[in-house]
Amino acid sequence: MAVNLTPPLPELLLPVRGVSLGIAEVGIKKANRKDLLLIALDQNAKVAAVFTQNCFCAAPVTVAKEHLLDSNSKLPIKALIINTGNANAGNGETGVTCARSTCSELARLLDCDSRQILPFSTGVIMEPLPLERIIFGLPLVIANLKSDNWFAASQAIMTTDTVPKAVSRQIVLDDKVITITGIAKGSGMIHPNMATMLGYIATDVAISQPLLELMMRSVVDNSFNRITVDGDTSTNDAFVLIATGYAGNVEISDNHSAEFRALQDAIQELAIQLAQAIVRDGEGATKFITINVEKGVSLDECAKVAHAIARSPLVKTAFFASDPNLGRILAAIGYAGINDLDVSRLQLYLDNVLVVENGSRAQSYCEQDGQRVMKQPEIIVKVILNRGQISMTTWTCDFSYDYIKINADYRS
Amino acid sequence: MAVNLTPPLPELLLPVRGVSLGIAEVGIKKANRKDLLLIALDQNAKVAAVFTQNCFCAAPVTVAKEHLLDSNSKLPIKALIINTGNANAGNGETGVTCARSTCSELARLLDCDSRQILPFSTGVIMEPLPLERIIFGLPLVIANLKSDNWFAASQAIMTTDTVPKAVSRQIVLDDKVITITGIAKGSGMIHPNMATMLGYIATDVAISQPLLELMMRSVVDNSFNRITVDGDTSTNDAFVLIATGYAGNVEISDNHSAEFRALQDAIQELAIQLAQAIVRDGEGATKFITINVEKGVSLDECAKVAHAIARSPLVKTAFFASDPNLGRILAAIGYAGINDLDVSRLQLYLDNVLVVENGSRAQSYCEQDGQRVMKQPEIIVKVILNRGQISMTTWTCDFSYDYIKINADYRS
Numbered sequence: 001m002a003v004n005l006t007p008p009l010p011e012l013l014l015p016v017r018g019v020s021l022g023i024a025e026v027g028i029k030k031a032n033r034k035d036l037l038l039i040a041l042d043q044n045a046k047v048a049a050v051f052t053q054n055c056f057c058a059a060p061v062t063v064a065k066e067h068l069l070d071s072n073s074k075l076p077i078k079a080l081i082i083n084t085g086n087a088n089a090g091n092g093e094t095g096v097t098c099a100r101s102t103c104s105e106l107a108r109l110l111d112c113d114s115r116q117i118l119p120f121s122t123g124v125i126m127e128p129l130p131l132e133r134i135i136f137g138l139p140l141v142i143a144n145l146k147s148d149n150w151f152a153a154s155q156a157i158m159t160t161d162t163v164p165k166a167v168s169r170q171i172v173l174d175d176k177v178i179t180i181t182g183i184a185k186g187s188g189m190i191h192p193n194m195a196t197m198l199g200y201i202a203t204d205v206a207i208s209q210p211l212l213e214l215m216m217r218s219v220v221d222n223s224f225n226r227i228t229v230d231g232d233t234s235t236n237d238a239f240v241l242i243a244t245g246y247a248g249n250v251e252i253s254d255n256h257s258a259e260f261r262a263l264q265d266a267i268q269e270l271a272i273q274l275a276q277a278i279v280r281d282g283e284g285a286t287k288f289i290t291i292n293v294e295k296g297v298s299l300d301e302c303a304k305v306a307h308a309i310a311r312s313p314l315v316k317t318a319f320f321a322s323d324p325n326l327g328r329i330l331a332a333i334g335y336a337g338i339n340d341l342d343v344s345r346l347q348l349y350l351d352n353v354l355v356v357e358n359g360s361r362a363q364s365y366c367e368q369d370g371q372r373v374m375k376q377p378e379i380i381v382k383v384i385l386n387r388g389q390i391s392m393t394t395w396t397c398d399f400s401y402d403y404i405k406i407n408a409d410y411r412s
Numbered sequence: 413m414a415v416n417l418t419p420p421l422p423e424l425l426l427p428v429r430g431v432s433l434g435i436a437e438v439g440i441k442k443a444n445r446k447d448l449l450l451i452a453l454d455q456n457a458k459v460a461a462v463f464t465q466n467c468f469c470a471a472p473v474t475v476a477k478e479h480l481l482d483s484n485s486k487l488p489i490k491a492l493i494i495n496t497g498n499a500n501a502g503n504g505e506t507g508v509t510c511a512r513s514t515c516s517e518l519a520r521l522l523d524c525d526s527r528q529i530l531p532f533s534t535g536v537i538m539e540p541l542p543l544e545r546i547i548f549g550l551p552l553v554i555a556n557l558k559s560d561n562w563f564a565a566s567q568a569i570m571t572t573d574t575v576p577k578a579v580s581r582q583i584v585l586d587d588k589v590i591t592i593t594g595i596a597k598g599s600g601m602i603h604p605n606m607a608t609m610l611g612y613i614a615t616d617v618a619i620s621q622p623l624l625e626l627m628m629r630s631v632v633d634n635s636f637n638r639i640t641v642d643g644d645t646s647t648n649d650a651f652v653l654i655a656t657g658y659a660g661n662v663e664i665s666d667n668h669s670a671e672f673r674a675l676q677d678a679i680q681e682l683a684i685q686l687a688q689a690i691v692r693d694g695e696g697a698t699k700f701i702t703i704n705v706e707k708g709v710s711l712d713e714c715a716k717v718a719h720a721i722a723r724s725p726l727v728k729t730a731f732f733a734s735d736p737n738l739g740r741i742l743a744a745i746g747y748a749g750i751n752d753l754d755v756s757r758l759q760l761y762l763d764n765v766l767v768v769e770n771g772s773r774a775q776s777y778c779e780q781d782g783q784r785v786m787k788q789p790e791i792i793v794k795v796i797l798n799r800g801q802i803s804m805t806t807w808t809c810d811f812s813y814d815y816i817k818i819n820a821d822y823r824s
Contacts, residue, residue: 054743054747055746055747056743056745056747087739090742092770092771093772125742126772235746317815320816321821327536330647331501333468343468356502361503361504399816400816403729404816407733408729408730408733408735
């Protein structure tokens with residue numbers, strides 16, 4: 001069902017020096033499914049991460065945040081351990097204890113401090129984590145550690161995803177080849193709130209810790225925080241950016257340098273590809289929708305309009321039906337929460353077709369044109385507010401019978 | 413498909429002295445369908461109304477608000493004219509001209525000022541209003557005026573509704589029998605924002621204009637503003653409360669009087685019945701869900717939690733599937749927007765089954781109990797925040813295949 005999304009070619013996923021990955025099948029929820037992933041980092045790796053803002057955040061999110069705060073040059077992050085099949089969310093103190101036990105057992109096996117481990121979980125909420133299976137699996141993922149395991153890793157973190165999501169690219173900085181490889185998972189419960197779903201990007205670039213964090217936030221804001229499938233913000237969302245420093249470039253330490261900008265552009269482009277892949281593989285998706293909101297006064301008001309459109313079940317079902325029932329988009333813009341919006345100045349385009357101007361149907365608009373665009377698998381909705389100079393883009397998908405089917409059946 | 417909702421019995425709908433209703437079929441969108449309703453008021457009637465806060469409000473909303481502002485003892489509202497099949501929204505200046513022309517032609521026929529007419533439309537957005545059909549229909553609805561036409565009126569305002577919605581009741585105040593009768597329509601694009609959908613309640617009580625308005629706002633806040641079907645706020649929502657003064661009671665002019673309170677209770681109860689009927693007949697609904705949020709600090713935060721749950725597609729599909737996947741409710745509470753929410757103090761009940769306490773699954777909870785409640789057609793979700801003393805209730809429905817079907821097919 002995914003919209004114009006094919007699995008990555010394993011041979012195009014490039015190892016990142018200093019990063020190895022181990023996968024195992026430990027039977028957390030389903031049989032015959034890889035469900036445990038270890039990402040091991042060499043000593044010098046730097047890590048930056050953001051997590052969900054959901055108050056009911058999962059236990060591993062709580063623990064990972066703590067460990068990240070404790071991490072410093074003496075206690076760098078050594079490993080990320082990720083399980084699918086169970087979110088370890090809504091499990092109270094027991095959940096936190098399980099996440100801590102996972103870290104301390106892995107730390108024992110890797111001979112490091114448990115604060116050097118970041119735990120992640122994804123899956124069903126409010127079911128006890130089968131800790132013994134994860135503990136059982138830790139030696140297996142360690143034994144499986146390889147630098148060219150990125151494709152298997154992208155498969156191991158899938159839940160309702162139908163297609164694994166992974167991308168690599170290389171750029172040259174300072175005469176050195178820099179490799180960037182990332183994986184992500186997510187398909188439902190997708191709505192931005194700092195980070196969305198699980199995403200891991202690693203690069204061998206040398207960069208200072210403060211700039212890695214600065215870059216991470218900017219990248220997330222322009223990629224994973226710009227997508228919505230169903231408007232539900234997960235309890236487990238996390239995005240992690242890793243830089244191992246093995247590329248041999250002079251460490252990037254100036255955020256106004258050409259190197260910083262080039263690296264940020266490359267990582268952001270890769271993050272956008274992963275974020276878009278999540279939407280293309282959105283639960284039940286048959287259409288990939290790009291929403292451009294232009295000429296707003298602030299990013300906040302552009303986001304309000306984009307999210308109102310992207311979240312409206314009426315708009316999403318119209319896309320599914322290929323029905324140019326575009327009044328539903330106007331209604332969503334109207335309730336987005338811009339109190340002083342002058343609708344008579346607004347323009348709405350579907351791809352290059354002008355649909356609305358001066359607050360009503362454009363003179364030039366004819367339904368056949370709208371119909372033609374609505375039938376496409378990829379559609380650009382452009383809303384020009386004509387209030388200011390700020391623009392933003394978000395990506396979403398339609399709402400189909402299969403969304404209901406997937407989410408009515410998910411646990412069974 | 414409506415959940416525990418049967419059509420009103422016509423003989424139980426009581427005429428309200430001073431109000432007559434005329435219905436006609438004028439072919440606005442579909443053949444063989446009553447689609448024009450005139451509610452005519454005697455000279456002394458008082459009217460209070462609220463309208464949608466959607467910036468893209470329909471032309472008739474703009475005109476009705478203007479006319480209501482102009483209305484006073486010399487220019488009391490004489491008639492409400494309501495068409496279905498076309499929302500007259502997103503039609504720019506042409507739409508406003510059409511709404512004004514409807515009013516002026518009706519005013520000519522009724523021999524009054526056009527400012528004494530309130531126009532309302534409901535149906536598809538951004539299609540030109542077929543004004544000539546409405547003008548053609550005006551003499552027909554006038555010829556059809558009768559005081560016992562409430563049932564036919566409730567049918568005439570239906571769009572995707574499957575069941576007409578109308579209720580009557582009588583109370584005794586000041587030794588006089590007071591009659592209250594109301595009708596409403598609405599099934600999709602339902603999310604509170606001042607008023608929701610079209611609702612008209614008339615009573616023959618004598619009450620001062622300021623108190624009628626005070627009562628109207630309180631009634632709406634506790635009924636129509638407490639429901640959501642799909643989270644989309646319509647461009648055309650309106651609620652109107654009419655008091656004709658024919659009952660012979662001493663005019664109510666003190667909002668601390670027992671009479672005011674008794675009347676408000678009666679009207680509010682009737683409004684809640686109509687509002688709940690809209691949810692029971694929500695597009696594709698198979699379950700009627702009551703959400704009680706208790707012990708919050710403010711009404712605002714209780715509403716945030718209630719709306720997050722009521723709007724979540726994941727929660728709504730779980731209800732459809734009768735799947736006690738209750739972590740989805742926790743996730744919705746977590747992203748509702750209460751920044752300092754302490755989830756460890758929270759309790760969640762499904763009917764009388766305690767599901768969550770101390771931020772995790774209750775010791776006493778077993779899935780069979782959750783399953784049993786989820787299979788019921790009516791379910792009460794109770795969230796106890798344990799932060800303050802404020803509570804609120806909202807009503808919603810589930811998300812089914814039929815929601816997609818209805819909204820993917822609506823225009824065709």
